[in-house]
Amino acid sequence: MSKNIELSIYSDKNIAETLLKIIHLAINNDKTIDFNNLHVRTKTNFNRNFGLGTSSTLISLIAQWTNANPYFLLENSFGGSGYDIACATSKNAILYQIQNENRNIEHTHFSPPFQENIYFIYLENKQNSREGIQYYKSINQINKQNTIEQLNDITNKIIKCNNIYEFNTLIEKHEQLISSQLHMSPIKATLFSDFSGSIKSLGAWGGDFIMACSDKGAAYIQQYFKEKKYNNIISFNDMVLD
Secondary structure (H helix, E strand, O other), X not given: OOOOOOOOOOOOHHHHHHHHHHHHHHHHHOXXXXXXXXXXXXXXXXXXXXXXXXXXXXXXXXXXXXXXXXXXXXXXXXXXXXXXXXXXXXXXXXXXEEEOOEEXXXXXXXXXXXXXXXXXXXXXOOOOHHHHHHHHXXXXXXXXXXXXXXXXXXXXXXXXXXXXXXXXXXXXXXHHHHHHHHOOOOHHHHHOOOOOOEEEEOOXXXXXXXXXXXXXXXXXXXXXXXXXXXXXXXXXXXXXXX
């Protein structure tokens, strides 16, 4: 089998070269697959600028196709914790943590009684995950372990939370902790200070999607963000796995 795969570039050279790199890594893990005359086509059922794990899904699919280790492919291409790789094949919500270089993946369930008050809004600003990771690594993180423990405690409380007011308080605490680590203002403070409820950044902090929750209800949330010219407003039930 030849490793000199020819690549037809249709749009973005960097994307094409990254794809080629991932395929080469995968080939090295399974030399029984014939990649002669290879044609790769991907398709999503959502706007790929949303940042809903297109890179991790691609890596996961290539890994399944070639029997490669998806975490190995990730580490040698986009980088990151591997959380999104774990999500790519999960059928339900998970808790993900790296401890002593070991990945701990715990399946969980999150279906709060106030889920009709939770919406996801695309900020029309696709973030580059690799840049976000590099920025995070560049920061001198003081009391990192203490912050992780606090975040874990908040996460465990959120999963069990049945009260929207407690949920909003926990989200605000979570945002403040991340803010102090990244030395960045929470997205609510910078863009949505007049929103009645909690707002949490998702993905690379400050871009892609936010999660908004308000006791004022669905109509208030939708109207608020539409008035601010955000048109991609997705309900909890339409976003999450069944």
